[in-house]
Amino acid sequence: MSLLEVRNVKKIYTTRFSSNKVQALSDVNFNVEKGEYVAIMGESGSGKTTLLNILAALDRPTNGIVRLNGKDITKIKDKQISSFRREHLGFVFQDFNLLNNFSNKDNILLPLVLAKMKYNDMIHLLIPVARELGIEELLDKYPYEISGGQKQRVAIARAIITNPELILADEPTGALDSKSTEELLNVFTSLNENHQTILMVTHSTKAAAHAKRVLFIKDGQVFHQIYRGEKTMDEMYQCISDTLTLLATGGVHHA
């Protein structure tokens, strides 16, 4: 069984003040296996954020099924959705989403506090995670006192401290300079080498070249995919950038 199964997912938005309908996703199908590192690319408006919101159980599809470990997350009751997200998923956002009036440590511990874990147990989990991400010195500082790259590492600590089955990352390098981007991508690679499954939406060819597979979305469906396989990072980069060019001119066959 795949970790994530996306079947015939369709999303139509109906705007509030008119009967206009926008079809953001027409028929999305793909699987993600445990331990994979997948990037999702596509032009602006192709439906990436819509898809990520559905995978995150932040929004429901108009049709279709999304299974995480065999469980259809589109059927989870509203009351159980927050705890489902906390227990199974980790989130990394472009703009970090850290709370400025909480210390970095309290930001990282927040999902465990919400899960009502005992303090000593939380610290037990925090220490190895902070060490792994090299942020031990930053724990007592506040998000506004640290750099963007450091904030993203704190955000990753918050995402992995619950040991999630899947990390969903939305444009995680979008607000970072090139040095911090490189560092963040190295962190993702090392998490993945430690068996963390990652799904990342990105506009960045460089970021996508770090993934083991890239899915391309066009016209609300998966249009093409590339496996890293034995390719070097440079070869993968070139392959992605050629595909993006073909995609923009409509010249790629369906996956």
Ligand SMILES: Nc1ncnc2c1ncn2[C@@H]1O[C@H](COP(=O)(O)OP(=O)(O)OP(=O)(O)O)[C@@H](O)[C@H]1O
């Ligand atoms: N809440 C909404 N109501 C109506 N239409 C929406 C809504 N959210 C997105 N759309 C439309 O759905 C389509 C897909 O949007 P989406 O934000 O998923 O694309 P995207 O690939 O993430 O774009 P970008 O790369 O610019 O973030 C677009 O046509 C967009 O205008």
